[in-house]
Amino acid sequence: MKLGHMSVPGDCNRISPILSHVGNKWAALTILVLSERPKRYNQLRREIETISQRMLTVTLRGLERDGLVAREVFAHKTPPQVEYSLTPLGETLVQPLFALCEWSALNCTEIERNQAAHDGEAGDPHASVA
């Protein structure tokens, strides 16, 4: 796959999984929350609030595996204290991710309107669609 004038180095088949991985809901939120400063497990849980403990763990493991997030255990004993932080590589992801996040924030209202309008047309033939 090629992108014409906007040449993307490498194969898009290699980047697409990565894209959908970091573009992932939980991963993206985690990166963004972590971009503020390193945080502990339950602190992340509280801040992302809608995340389940399972998905937080799974997401963190995945990001750790990618080398985007570092896990530091301060004491392997009472009470356990684990801190998660972005690696340098993870830091480089923040900006593009934030850009996309910003775009979403800026346009979510319009998108929601578009969706509602589109659904209205399709769902209700009696609507005043002319």
Next chain:
Amino acid sequence: MKLGHMSVPGDCNRISPILSHVGNKWAALTILVLSERPKRYNQLRREIETISQRMLTVTLRGLERDGLVAREVFAHKTPPQVEYSLTPLGETLVQPLFALCEWSALNCTEIERNQAAHDGEAGDPHASVA
């Protein structure tokens, strides 16, 4: 959810679904491919190649619903010719999406190495991990 100094207008709970939607593998690729120029159905199919016809249709419908992609039917008769193009709103998504795509392309090798290294440590205790 707040992002501290990098204030994101609106609620992250509203943007996260959008983010995961446009960050979606097929949606992202479709937008990117369409950013080059408007294209027809089977042309998209060929260029994204790995996509199934079902997912292409589903993805296009979703993007259409969001108002990111426009669908234009040139003739509703023999042979049907349908062209898909980005809407102005869709155009605004190209840049941030491309930035993320670029990041993936730049770092996919390092990520793959990180993954391999991480898997090596965990998967094989006999590895020379010191």
Next chain:
DNA sequence: CTGAATCCGCAGGGATACTG
């Protein structure tokens, strides 16, 4: 050519309970 519809397997992801 441009789809819609159906079947179906598999992974994502939530809830809950248990552990160190």
Next chain:
DNA sequence: CAGTATCCCTGCGGATTCAG
């Protein structure tokens, strides 16, 4: 506090078939 393990359900997404 910081996880792990299990259950289980939903939806993604591929393959195939039918239609205008």
